[in-house]
Amino acid sequence: MASIEEEKTGLQEEAITINGSPMAVRKMQTFEHIGSLAAVAQSYGPRSVKSRILKSIYIVLIKAKINVLLPFGPLAVILHYLTGKHGWVFFFSLIGITPMAERLGYATEQLACYTGPTVGGLLNATFGNATEMIISLYALKNGMIRVVQQSLLGSILSNMLLVLGCAFFAGGLTHSHKDQVFNKASAVVNSGLLLMAVMGLLFPAVLHFTHSEVHYGKSEVTLSRFSSCVMLLAYASYLFFQLKSHRSLYNPIDSQEADGEQDAKEEDEEEEEPEITQWEAIVWLAVLTVWISILSGYLVDAIQGASESVNMPIAFISVILLPIVGNAAEHASAIMFAMKDKLDITLGVAIGSSTQISMFVIPFCVVIGWMMGKQMDLNFQLFETATLFITVLVVAFMLQEGTANYFKGLMLILCYLIVAASFFVHVDPTSGKSFVRLKQSMFVFP
Template identity: 75%
Template structure:
């Protein structure tokens, strides 16, 4: 009886830490105490000393971290592979591989592999832009130089391995022509139609620097061709190769100097046109933040580059068969069709910036990409071919060299005024159509023809 009275006395006596309140409040407190008393032995048994010091929080923190990491992975996959509308073309890559092994029809393999590489090239440019947020402008410029034209470089290296030197030369030449005529022309045309009541203005000094580098590239490509076709070599077939390798090293040095000039000593050169508007644009357009983390960006760069490498192998293998099945010259496929695949990202971004009246960025995308290919990618391929033992040189034949020379002159005259409108864009597009028609009826000569 005494134990029952003591227990009743404890139940009627309020807890010292609980204030007097309603009967419901006291019942809630008692129920919570019972739950804690019942669950505490389990916690002490399972966690030991950790439970006595931290309680059940390590369980919740570990679960929360793992859940957050899974959500981060799903978010990154959504941003890179699902969010952009161009990713609807991603299944074309696996479809091209299936067609290669099931049907062997090179025309369809070439078509679907081209469609599959297009979104990968655009996503590779996006990942490079995201990584530039963490590396700064100097390293970001180097990343844009390497990954911006990674698709062309990968296709060229695969073609070099198979000894398809003419395909390498023509595809790189086509990338320059596509950027300078088609991409820049569409950008000028779309921007001129949006701002039809005025001429758009860009930095003429930066355009002159790029034009000078393009003319230097034309000089490096022109001399081996002239040396070969005028039969003025000391050692026929060897002198032009030695000259090409020497000129390639000089062009690579010039491009590195250009990067230092643009990113270090003259950083304000591309931004000197609209200095009055910079303060207004910083509040609205320049407040961009990265959407994925640095490690995620590096992982995506590796994944996208590997997948582009795989598809490029099937694309290069299908070029000759596609030319025969479609009755289209290999020169037309290499100069016109392949560069459109590799320049998908540049094409879209150049038009977008032109419609926002940011022609300095448009020129950096279109003309800057042409400068990268002519002064970096082409000499790089010559050096890689040198290491592979392949006779890759700068002799692009007379027809291709003359086309490049005339194109650089036309674009240089278009840029000398520092203004752009829809008529200039239309002229550049029409010039590209003439070039495309010329390569459609052009028969690529053999290596022995002079």
């Protein structure tokens, strides 16, 4: 009898089965599905959206300590219309752009968490130097070609000497018991690209100063435009080389360590989760870019007036002050990674940014100037080109051993001080008589 009852029970269970699943299980799955839809609907409800927006604003605009400088941007706009004092407008704009540049780098890093390493590398290449590009394009539109040239040159010098020097110095003091090591092969590739950029800038300057052009004043512009197209092609090839065909060449030097250390690093990487969503990062990139564009307009318009009001050469403002603002994000992140003994990332930030500016941003400005009908060329004048050439050689010698310490960092910082002092006493030959008179009022020439 017991066996008959068991058979009946089994037949009843089979009878209530649909597509191989019991009805009870089926109902539970249905309720779970409805519950998940309700959770999704609730997550997109008005209250949730409002809290998400407030949280995003807090993370991007309030949480970071550098955001205490944000009010200087609106103050610069107010001073522009109320007082018209170019000196104050310039320095307030300069201070106001600094946190925006750092937050732009933060939003780019957050977006790169969703796009993966390949697209993330392209995003960093595009937005890493967005501040310099925006300032340069606005100045180019106003015909201030020398400001464009000198600010981009100063950004290269700042990244290679000041940013890299501070990173080596801070990392060397933190790890004073040893020499820090990095991937020498990737550093050599970047040094070669920087030397190629020096070649592109050197020949138009030599043509100009030796008066050996076929058509005076036109041949150097034509050569600059051709060289810029070649440099853009070389940079595109470099991106493919770095991100696709030879990715292993850019692996950190310690990627060949024991499996236990690799697992620990993978766990650390997994812990680093994005703080904002993908669409929030995109929106913040757009908002920050627009605000930097607005402040860049006031900044560029006030350069000439600021130079006259504070008795400071335009060359010094363009080469030293403007790049320090544009490199605020690179400066902070490079030092942070060096102190964590991640010098390969530090080199990617500092030297990689210099490579981007020299091989992409400068040729891009020449091509855009060509479209605008502006005579933007690669003739950065003899003094500026010589400064860049010597800087590239100094940094290449520093990187050839594949090691770093605080003394190398100190030497790079001191080299940057020499460069800054040189541009403070440098008379730009293309600035005209009024600027020479300004210099003569500052310094007594024999």
